[in-house]
Amino acid sequence: MQQVxxxxxxxxxxxxxxxxxxxxxxxxxxxVAELLDEMGLQEKTISAxxxxxxxxxxxxxxxxxxxxxxGRALASATGIKxxxxxxxxxxxxxxxDLASIGLAETMHTAFRGERVSAIMINNTTYxxxxxxxxxxxxxxxxxxxxxxGRNREYYGYPVKMAEQLALCDGTAFSARVALDSIPHIxxxxxxxxxxxxxxxxxxxxxxxxxxxxCPTNWHMTPEQAHEHVRTKMVETFPLGVFKDITK
Amino acid sequence: xxxxxxxxxxxxxxxxxxxxxxxxxxxxxxKTNRLGDFMVEFDxxxxxxxxxxxxxxxxxxxxxxxxx
Numbered sequence: 321m322q323q324v325x326x327x328x329x330x331x332x333x334x335x336x337x338x339x340x341x342x343x344x345x346x347x348x349x350x351x352v353a354e355l356l357d358e359m360g361l362q363e364k365t366i367s368a369x370x371x372x373x374x375x376x377x378x379x380x381x382x383x384x385x386x387x388x389x390x391g392r393a394l395a396s397a398t399g400i401k402x403x404x405x406x407x408x409x410x411x412x413x414x415x416x417d418l419a420s421i422g423l424a425e426t427m428h429t430a431f432r433g434e435r436v437s438a439i440m441i442n443n444t445t446y447x448x449x450x451x452x453x454x455x456x457x458x459x460x461x462x463x464x465x466x467x468x469g470r471n472r473e474y475y476g477y478p479v480k481m482a483e484q485l486a487l488c489d490g491t492a493f494s495a496r497v498a499l500d501s502i503p504h505i506x507x508x509x510x511x512x513x514x515x516x517x518x519x520x521x522x523x524x525x526x527x528x529x530x531x532x533x534c535p536t537n538w539h540m541t542p543e544q545a546h547e548h549v550r551t552k553m554v555e556t557f558p559l560g561v562f563k564d565i566t567k
Numbered sequence: 568x569x570x571x572x573x574x575x576x577x578x579x580x581x582x583x584x585x586x587x588x589x590x591x592x593x594x595x596x597x598k599t600n601r602l603g604d605f606m607v608e609f610d611x612x613x614x615x616x617x618x619x620x621x622x623x624x625x626x627x628x629x630x631x632x633x634x635x
Binding site (some may be wrong): 541 | 568569570576577579580581582583586587604618620621623624625626627628629631632633634635
């Protein structure tokens with residue numbers, strides 16, 4: 321018998337995730353770690369981390385990380401990449417970080433076509449601070465700061481980053497994936513690999529939006545939360561590749 | 568034929584693996600781990616496990632290792 325599934329080498333030894341039970345952050349970080357191993361990038365990677373649940377990346381991955389101010393991970397990543405173009409630079413951010421407070425930095429990184437990669441975890445809420453209304457909150461969704469549900473008159477519409485960034489000329493790859501089933505997890509890994517590859521090839525900015533669960537703030541069991549992603553979230557946030565200039 | 572090993576100290580009892588296993592070989596345990604969670608246990612008396620690693624791929628806490 322040979323081992324067919326083990327913990328990736330890029331994950332720190334004896335590390336235990338501090339996420340809530342059933343949170344998809346664990347799978348997303350594992351996919352990143354597997355790709356760093358497969359592409360031989362662990363030793364040359366510098367990550368700019370964010371604020372929110374996604375900040376814990378540097379506790380789990382055995383790579384160099386720089387902690388950026390709230391939302392400014394892509395601005396920090398730009399600086400790192402321009403000073404050290406030989407390094408592989410990526411950011412790992414939540415939706416509140418990338419699509420709300422860091423929206424300007426995110427958009428301008430894409431407009432400039434920086435050779436960096438960004439991974440956005442979209443769970444439609446501010447998970448770490450208690451489930452407040454965020455930029456990606458879906459229409460009708462009840463959160464602690466939208467107790468009657470998101471409506472058009474008061475809150476407007478959710479931000480769809482994968483589509484928005486696909487419109488930018490500097491973006492080489494933009495996709496939206498989910499982690500609710502095995503086929504979707506496999507597609508997610510392929511998309512993240514592509515977003516990493518466009519940076520290594522010097523093609524442009526690589527972006528992947530990952531639909532994730534937040535069972536705690538959605539008040540669901542982990543399996544109910546995955547069902548919610550499968551049935552409700554994909555209606556608002558359709559999966560797919562929105563831009564791929566390497567084709 | 569396959570085999571899995573569950574690291575019960577990593578398991579946070581989300582029970583995604585119990586739903587995912589195509590052969591339904593992973594069950595909720597009556598024992599608790601260090602965190603006080605009811606763990607999961609691998610029950611493969613008839614050696615039905617095919618080592619497909621679906622449980623491990625969907626485990627958010629990397630608590631399952633698979634051999635085949």
